Amino acid sequence: MTTAIRVEGLGKQYRIGGNVESYRTLRDTIVDAATWPARLLKGELNSRAETFWALKDVSFTLDQGQVLGVIGRNGAGKSTLLKILSRVTEPTTGLAEIHGRVGSLLEVGTGFHPELSGRENIFLNGAVLGMRRQEIESKFDEIVDFAGVEKFIDTPVKRYSSGMYLRLAFSVAAHLEPEILVVDEVLAVGDAEFQRKCLGKMSDVANAGRTVLFVSHNMSAILRLTERAIVLDQGQVAYSAPTQQAVDYYMASGFSQSGERTWNADEVPASAAPFVPLALRVRDPRGEVSDSLLAREPIDVEVEYRLDQDVTALRVGIYLMTLRGEVVFTSFDTDEPKLYDQYGSRKAGSYISRTQIPADLLNEGQYVLGINASAFRVKSYFTDERALSFTIDAMGAAGMHWGEVRQGPIRPQLDWAIQQVQG
Amino acid sequence: MNASPKAEAQTVVIQPRSGLAALNLRDLWNFRELIYFLTWRDIKVRYKQTLLGAGWAILQPVLQMLVFNLLFGDLAGLSSGGIPRPIFTYAALLPWNLFSTGINDAGRSLVTNRNMITKIYFPRLIVPLSAVLSGLVDFAIAFLLLGGMMVYYGIAPAAGAALLPLYLLLALVTAIGVGLWLSALNVHYRDIRYLIPFLTQFWMLASPLAYEASEVFTRLPEAWQWLYALNPLVGVVEGFRAALLGTEVYSASFIWVSVASALLILLTGVFYFRSMERTFADTV
Numbered sequence: 175m176t177t178a179i180r181v182e183g184l185g186k187q188y189r190i191g192g193n194v195e196s197y198r199t200l201r202d203t204i205v206d207a208a209t210w211p212a213r214l215l216k217g218e219l220n221s222r223a224e225t226f227w228a229l230k231d232v233s234f235t236l237d238q239g240q241v242l243g244v245i246g247r248n249g250a251g252k253s254t255l256l257k258i259l260s261r262v263t264e265p266t267t268g269l270a271e272i273h274g275r276v277g278s279l280l281e282v283g284t285g286f287h288p289e290l291s292g293r294e295n296i297f298l299n300g301a302v303l304g305m306r307r308q309e310i311e312s313k314f315d316e317i318v319d320f321a322g323v324e325k326f327i328d329t330p331v332k333r334y335s336s337g338m339y340l341r342l343a344f345s346v347a348a349h350l351e352p353e354i355l356v357v358d359e360v361l362a363v364g365d366a367e368f369q370r371k372c373l374g375k376m377s378d379v380a381n382a383g384r385t386v387l388f389v390s391h392n393m394s395a396i397l398r399l400t401e402r403a404i405v406l407d408q409g410q411v412a413y414s415a416p417t418q419q420a421v422d423y424y425m426a427s428g429f430s431q432s433g434e435r436t437w438n439a440d441e442v443p444a445s446a447a448p449f450v451p452l453a454l455r456v457r458d459p460r461g462e463v464s465d466s467l468l469a470r471e472p473i474d475v476e477v478e479y480r481l482d483q484d485v486t487a488l489r490v491g492i493y494l495m496t497l498r499g500e501v502v503f504t505s506f507d508t509d510e511p512k513l514y515d516q517y518g519s520r521k522a523g524s525y526i527s528r529t530q531i532p533a534d535l536l537n538e539g540q541y542v543l544g545i546n547a548s549a550f551r552v553k554s555y556f557t558d559e560r561a562l563s564f565t566i567d568a569m570g571a572a573g574m575h576w577g578e579v580r581q582g583p584i585r586p587q588l589d590w591a592i593q594q595v596q597g
Numbered sequence: 598m599n600a601s602p603k604a605e606a607q608t609v610v611i612q613p614r615s616g617l618a619a620l621n622l623r624d625l626w627n628f629r630e631l632i633y634f635l636t637w638r639d640i641k642v643r644y645k646q647t648l649l650g651a652g653w654a655i656l657q658p659v660l661q662m663l664v665f666n667l668l669f670g671d672l673a674g675l676s677s678g679g680i681p682r683p684i685f686t687y688a689a690l691l692p693w694n695l696f697s698t699g700i701n702d703a704g705r706s707l708v709t710n711r712n713m714i715t716k717i718y719f720p721r722l723i724v725p726l727s728a729v730l731s732g733l734v735d736f737a738i739a740f741l742l743l744g745g746m747m748v749y750y751g752i753a754p755a756a757g758a759a760l761l762p763l764y765l766l767l768a769l770v771t772a773i774g775v776g777l778w779l780s781a782l783n784v785h786y787r788d789i790r791y792l793i794p795f796l797t798q799f800w801m802l803a804s805p806l807a808y809e810a811s812e813v814f815t816r817l818p819e820a821w822q823w824l825y826a827l828n829p830l831v832g833v834v835e836g837f838r839a840a841l842l843g844t845e846v847y848s849a850s851f852i853w854v855s856v857a858s859a860l861l862i863l864l865t866g867v868f869y870f871r872s873m874e875r876t877f878a879d880t881v
Contacts, residue, residue, distance in 0.1 A: 188879065215869065216873075217784070217785030217786070217873065217876065217880060257715075257878065258611060259611070260717065260718055261609070261611060261718035262714075262715065262716065262717060262718050262878045263875075263878040263879055264611070264612075264613055264614065264875040264876075265611065265612065265613055266613055267613065268612070269610060269611060269612035270610070270611040270612070271608065271609075271610050271611075272608065272609045272610075272611065273607075273608050274607065275607065276609075276718075278716075278717055278718070284712060284713050284716040284717055285712075285713045285717075287638055287642060289641075289642050289645040289646070290638065290641060290642065294638075294641065297634065298634050298635075298637075298638055301630050301631045301633075301634040301635075302631065302634070302713060302717060302719065303717065304628075304719070306630060307630055
């Protein structure tokens with residue numbers, strides 16, 4: 175098998191704004207003055223700006239026809255890696271060797287112009303992505319068909335709904351036929367139906383023996399489409415393994431393992447104000463905070479937070495997810511109409527919202543709990559989709575007398591009746 | 598990225614560059630269709646949702662011409678060398694507008710196309726290049742009126758009319774060279790956006806649009822006359838008037854000074870642009 179991408183010691187340093195005022199000698203000043211014209215031309219007048227490594231010493235190889243997943247938290251360096259590989263930006267250190275033409279889907283709709291019609295934008299966007307005019311012409315009908323915008327093809331795209339816009343944009347990009355495809359987060363677009371179509375298109379590409387580098391937050395898509403994955407953490411490769419293992423590693427890493435998650439002031443974005451998350455806990459029926467709980471017992475969940483100002487229409491809730499990132503359920507503290515009326519507006523102060531996950535609901539395995547505080551259709555104050563994880567032990571749960579692993583995220587105790595029917 | 602039959606694996610090595618950048622004209626050639634499409638986009642979008650549409654391409658130079666005539670002809674009483682003043686000015690405004698619109702659009706082009714530059718790879722030179730080239734359509738439209746004026750004033754194209762495309766090329770080369778400098782600088786220093794209007798104004802006064810180039814040449818000591826021709830627009834405007842209206846250029850050798858100056862601007866512009874290119878996506 176031949177190598178498609180070889181990356182060795184790749185690093186990228188960014189300069190972050192703001193001069194660090196420091197003690198300066200006359201010599202510094204003279205040197206600065208003397209080199210001023212050169213630095214002016216190089217755009218380095220803020221030379222004392224701080225730097226940080228977005229990517230550091232990343233190495234891996236990717237064989238032709240392989241599909242590699244790249245996972246990591248926001249800011250882990252995934253996008254920087256893809257930007258370097260698609261030649262948008264240059265690395266600071268290291269090298270990458272790419273055999274074959276690269277097509278990148280870093281963001282769909284690049285180069286779309288709102289004043290131009292759908293038809294014109296297909297040609298423009300195609301050319302931007304590196305397609306030849308003949309190639310675009312031969313695929314034109316297919317692209318329009320896939321996007322489902324036949325009727326509006328001669329309408330300026332500024333009159334498109336955002337869904338139509340994204341569908342058309344993805345459709346153009348999806349009809350690229352490079353030898354190496356670099357994809358970032360495109361699956362986050364459109365409605366569920368279109369996302370299914372996109373995933374289908376992606377697996378077509380992967381199955382056609384093309385080399386794909388795929389970045390996504392959607393773990394089930396990563397699991398479905400890729401064979402191998404690397405986990406990036408703070409710009410470095412933290413783990414590299416077959417996808418299944420890498421996903422498990424990623425999902426289990428970095429969580430609080432104590433059954434409690436607390437937030438420090440610097441972990442909460444400024445945009446969350448006036449909502450201040452303080453803690454998220456899970457307790458067993460004896461009131462103990464614990465990360466290992468029994469399936470046959472109810473689980474108490476509490477969200478502790480503070481409001482620095484009165485907030486109207488606030489709802490505070492939890493997401494429960496499997497380790498794979500599939501959401502099991504979402505629930506909010508004002509789901510109950512009575513509570514919704516009572517807490518239409520919450521005064522400033524400290525609160526705890528409590529609920530209980532009923533007994534005999536969850537299956538054995540690891541779960542991830544996230545929290546969300548928002549005002550429906552107004553503002554999302556704070557979201558942490560992976561605030562803490564806990565393990566469910568199936569001891570004593572339904573059907574445990576068969577020592578098999580049950581499929582599915584839930585394992586409810588259902589009431590069965592058995593009736594012998596006379597034949 | 599096209600599925601061409603010769604699927605020979607082309608290998609790209611990505612690593613930090615330093616020093617003077619190579620021109621990489623082959624890359625530019627591979628992306629030639631993008632030059633066409635971006636130019637076409639700029640042309641299409643230029644007069645969208647305007648009442649007069651492409652009429653602006655004629656109206657702008659005509660209004661400029663009227664103002665110039667009033668100021669420099671009727672009030673200041675400058676000579677137009679025996680040529681009817683309207684056509685004397687208009688013939689100079691054509692290449693001037695191509696140049697000034699070109700450097701304005703090119704100067705801002707990298708910043709306005711930021712979303713493309715930070716998302717995908719293509720030779721960045723294409724962006725300011727197509728910004729300048731899209732001005733050619735306006736030029737062609739405005740040129741039609743010039744033809745009409747020549748008929749009206751009974752001026753037949755001079756023998757040197759065959760040279761007109763070369764003078765047009767000189768204007769383009771200058772606009773591209775200056776545009777490359779400005780666009781690359783604008784990525785780091787948005788001051789350029791505020792500088793461009795002044796630069797254009799000074800440059801306009803320093804070019805023989807409303808007066809004859811000889812007015813300046815003859816006022817300079819003979820040994821220093823070539824300095825004025827360092828402004829490539831001097832060569833361009835003199836050339837346009839000579840080719841279309843049959844005037845005499847002050848000195849043919851000064852045209853060559855303008856050509857050399859334009860080429861120097863272009864070359865330094867290309868190299869500066871290429872060496873700054875690597876940081877565009879991070880800075881823009």
